[in-house]
Amino acid sequence: MKILQYTLVTLLSFVVIFLALPENVPVKFNVGTTKINFVINPPAINTTFFGKEIRRDFKTKLGLDLQGGSSLTFEADTSKLKSEDIAEALNSVRDIVERRVNMFGVSEPLVQTIKTGNKHRITVDIPGTSNVSDAVSLIGQTAQLSFKEEGTDSANVATNTPLIMRLTQDTGLTGKDVKRATVVFDQQGGRPQVQLRFNDVGAKLFENVTRKNLGKPVGIFLDFYPISAPIVQSVISGGDAVISGDFTLDQAKQLAIAINSGALPVPIRLVEQRTVGPSLGSIEIQKSIWAGVFGLLMVMFFMIMFYGRLGVISSFALIIYGIISFAIFRVIPVVLTLSGIAGFLLSIGMAVDSNILIFERIKEETRKGRDRDVAIRLGFGRAIDAIKDANITTLIVAFILYNPLSWDFLPTFGLIRGFALTLAIGVLTSLFTGITITRQLLRIFYRQKRN
Amino acid sequence: MIQFIRYRIIYFTFSAIVIGIGLISVITGGLKFSIDFTGGTNLEYKLSQSISLDKVSKIATDLKIEGISAKINKDVLSIRAKPVDDKVEQLFRTRLEKDLSIKVQILRIETVGPVLGRETMIKTGIASLIAIAGILLYLAFTFKSFAFASAAIVALVHDIFVVIGIYSLFSRFWGAEVDTLFVTALLTTMSFSVHDTIIIFDKVREYKRTRGQGDMGTYLDRALSENIVRSLNNSMTIVFMLMALTLLGGSSIRFFAATLLVGTLTGTYSSPFVATPVLYIISEKFRKR
Numbered sequence: 005m006k007i008l009q010y011t012l013v014t015l016l017s018f019v020v021i022f023l024a025l026p027e028n029v030p031v032k033f034n035v036g037t038t039k040i041n042f043v044i045n046p047p048a049i050n051t052t053f054f055g056k057e058i059r060r061d062f063k064t065k066l067g068l069d070l071q072g073g074s075s076l077t078f079e080a081d082t083s084k085l086k087s088e089d090i091a092e093a094l095n096s097v098r099d100i101v102e103r104r105v106n107m108f109g110v111s112e113p114l115v116q117t118i119k120t121g122n123k124h125r126i127t128v129d130i131p132g133t134s135n136v137s138d139a140v141s142l143i144g145q146t147a148q149l150s151f152k153e154e155g156t157d158s159a160n161v162a163t164n165t166p167l168i169m170r171l172t173q174d175t176g177l178t179g180k181d182v183k184r185a186t187v188v189f190d191q192q193g194g195r196p197q198v199q200l201r202f203n204d205v206g207a208k209l210f211e212n213v214t215r216k217n218l219g220k221p222v223g224i225f226l227d228f229y230p231i232s233a234p235i236v237q238s239v240i241s242g243g244d245a246v247i248s249g250d251f252t253l254d255q256a257k258q259l260a261i262a263i264n265s266g267a268l269p270v271p272i273r274l275v276e277q278r279t280v281g282p283s284l285g286s287i288e289i290q291k292s293i294w295a296g297v298f299g300l301l302m303v304m305f306f307m308i309m310f311y312g313r314l315g316v317i318s319s320f321a322l323i324i325y326g327i328i329s330f331a332i333f334r335v336i337p338v339v340l341t342l343s344g345i346a347g348f349l350l351s352i353g354m355a356v357d358s359n360i361l362i363f364e365r366i367k368e369e370t371r372k373g374r375d376r377d378v379a380i381r382l383g384f385g386r387a388i389d390a391i392k393d394a395n396i397t398t399l400i401v402a403f404i405l406y407n408p409l410s411w412d413f414l415p416t417f418g419l420i421r422g423f424a425l426t427l428a429i430g431v432l433t434s435l436f437t438g439i440t441i442t443r444q445l446l447r448i449f450y451r452q453k454r455n
Numbered sequence: 456m457i458q459f460i461r462y463r464i465i466y467f468t469f470s471a472i473v474i475g476i477g478l479i480s481v482i483t484g485g486l487k488f489s490i491d492f493t494g495g496t497n498l499e500y501k502l503s504q505s506i507s508l509d510k511v512s513k514i515a516t517d518l519k520i521e522g523i524s525a526k527i528n529k530d531v532l533s534i535r536a537k538p539v540d541d542k543v544e545q546l547f548r549t550r551l552e553k554d555l556s557i558k559v560q561i562l563r564i565e566t567v568g569p570v571l572g573r574e575t576m577i578k579t580g581i582a583s584l585i586a587i588a589g590i591l592l593y594l595a596f597t598f599k600s601f602a603f604a605s606a607a608i609v610a611l612v613h614d615i616f617v618v619i620g621i622y623s624l625f626s627r628f629w630g631a632e633v634d635t636l637f638v639t640a641l642l643t644t645m646s647f648s649v650h651d652t653i654i655i656f657d658k659v660r661e662y663k664r665t666r667g668q669g670d671m672g673t674y675l676d677r678a679l680s681e682n683i684v685r686s687l688n689n690s691m692t693i694v695f696m697l698m699a700l701t702l703l704g705g706s707s708i709r710f711f712a713a714t715l716l717v718g719t720l721t722g723t724y725s726s727p728f729v730a731t732p733v734l735y736i737i738s739e740k741f742r743k744r
Contacts, residue, residue: 069707077571120574136564137545275568277541281561283501288705299699303692310688342708343636346700350643350715353696357689361654364685393597393653397646400589404582405639420639427643 072282181206207243344422351430358438477620644718
């Protein structure tokens with residue numbers, strides 16, 4: 005039994021340490037004549053399990069406030085929808101938004117719909133964008149492409165009205181009839197253009213439009229903004245068209261994206277935006293790490309000064325506690341935000357609490373003249389009740405702040421959630437390490453010397 | 456054994472002074488609400504060189520950015536204003552770069568719509584009420600005694616007042632704003648506050664069980680004398696951590712850490728010096744009847 009227990013503990017320790025390995029630390033040294041040169045990284049799983057692909061790496065996930073990026077909240081105007089259609093409409097909005105953000109070339113965007121009361125919102129988390137403004141306008145666009153021709157009464161209108169103003173008549177051809185838009189380059193000047201490929205209906209419509217307006221201008225509008233108004237040179241029947249204009253490459257790309265992703269079924273409006281530049285995040289990480297290290301050292305120093313050998317044991321338990329929590333953060337995975345790190349550091353301070361409770365109880369029992377072994381046993385028994393009691397209120401508060409069931413009368417903010425989650429995990433882990441690990445360490449290192 | 460209860464008037468006076476200063480500061484307008492609650496825009500830029508605020512305000516007025524208040528700290532420009540559209544922000548940034556011939560780097564942009572701000576205010580209010588109710592229910596459950604529970608609640612309310620009051624001083628002197636992180640810190644403080652009180656009261660209950668209905672004052676003094684070291688040590692470790700975070704940690708959580716620090720200190724103080732004497736007073740009143 006004993007052997008089984010020890011192997012299990014050793015095995016678990018290896019797994020935990022392996023999971024908590026630092027990222028990208030190069031190791032270079034020589035052993036005799038062999039050169040050792042590799043990079044330490046936490047493990048990653050990349051296998052197939054019963055035909056299902058499993059891919060997970062155990063690197064630390066950083067929140068937008070630490071790695072830099074934007075968090076955007078849009079509110080959907082659902083006033084014109086029937087209540088039974090809302091859910092479906094919002095899902096399609098989410099898909100379109102996701103497609104638009106993906107095409108913007110962002111890695112791992114997170115798009116979610118949130119319902120609060122009778123309001124519907126869409127949150128978009130975009131890591132590492134440098135230009136939020138572009139992203140916002142791209143996401144929020146209603147992006148409806150339309151083709152217009154000169155109004156029938158325009159012959160009577162004075163010819164000095166600007167061309168765009170004269171293009172008032174809808175042709176019936178819209179973005180829905182476009183199968184695909186791509187960026188191509190003009191053969192003479194190499195200037196970027198957007199090529200449209202129509203579907204069958206669109207191809208016919210376009211053919212009709214070009215026939216009707218031969219030698220006349222046809223306006224191409226995106227959301228009522230004119231993009232270009234070329235003069236039709238010939239009837240085009242192949243189902244291909246090119247929008248040329250004075251585009252930069254980026255503008256052409258955005259236009260293609262907007263046309264491809266189609267119109268949003270529900271208009272959305274930006275209500276909240278939080279952007280953190282990448283440089284701020286890395287400064288804050290560095291500062292937090294220093295604060296953590298410094299605080300930890302102070303706590304250890306204090307414990308050793310005050311409790312001597314018991315203090316050394318609890319410092320050791322504290323380090324084990326830190327490693328276990330960190331491994332848990334990676335496994336879940338917990339997205340670490342700045343307030344999340346604060347919650348973790350706070351929980352380190354609190355984790356020592358259970359050790360102090362136990363030590364004081366042990367001291368009390370020893371003062372009563374009991375044998376050290378007995379004192380440890382009794383001290384633990386007495387302390388455990390108080391430890392449980394004391395941590396419950398923290399867990400209650402963490403529960404309300406995290407709002408795990410997403411009740412819509414409670415706030416759900418990344419900032420607070422990060423704090424609540426790491427605090428709760430910290431408290432739960434410290435219940436485990438405070439009781440189990442300290443006990444084992446005491447049993448091994450704090451035995452009474454028998455004559 | 457130390458005679459704690461005897462000097463209760465000193466503790467009460469001390470608490471009254473701290474809370475009094477804080478409340479005066481709150482009443483005279485010492486609490487600023489952040490854009491989390493009021494709606495608005497916060498901009499934080501890193502500049503290649505320091506500039507004068509007049510020019511910044513002039514550009515802001517040109518672009519019709521309203522309600523602006525700007526600060527410069529070394530090379531960091533912080534601006535708070537009424538909600539600003541992202542396009543206007545971009546325009547503002549390019550104008551800064553062009554007109555003042557400097558380089559501007561985005562540190563942070565936050566915009567919260569006014570509707571959302573109001574909603575957040577209501578929701579955090581509800582969350583706080585639920586947290587208080589949860590803690591009260593838990594107290595009623597563990598103590599099953601009116602006197603014990605109400606003494607713990609008095610200490611809890613004491614801590615809430617201290618934290619709000621001191622935060623208003625932070626707000627007045629260093630420009631701290633009441634945001635969602637502050638509310639979080641306040642709720643965490645409440646859980647701390649109860650935590651220490653429970654451990655002391657738990658001792659008293661143990662004496663009552665083992666020694667019968669003796670003199671409450673003696674029991675309380677005893678419980679305090681036995682627990683004061685543990686209670687102080689425990690808070691010290693938390694204080695070390697929070698102190699490190701406040702002094703060395705990132706700027707965006709500095710006030711958060713400082714608030715938690717104040718919360719820990721008052722939470723530790725209130726258990727022996729508020730909750731315990733109040734429990735004594737309540738139980739004396741009941742005995743005389």
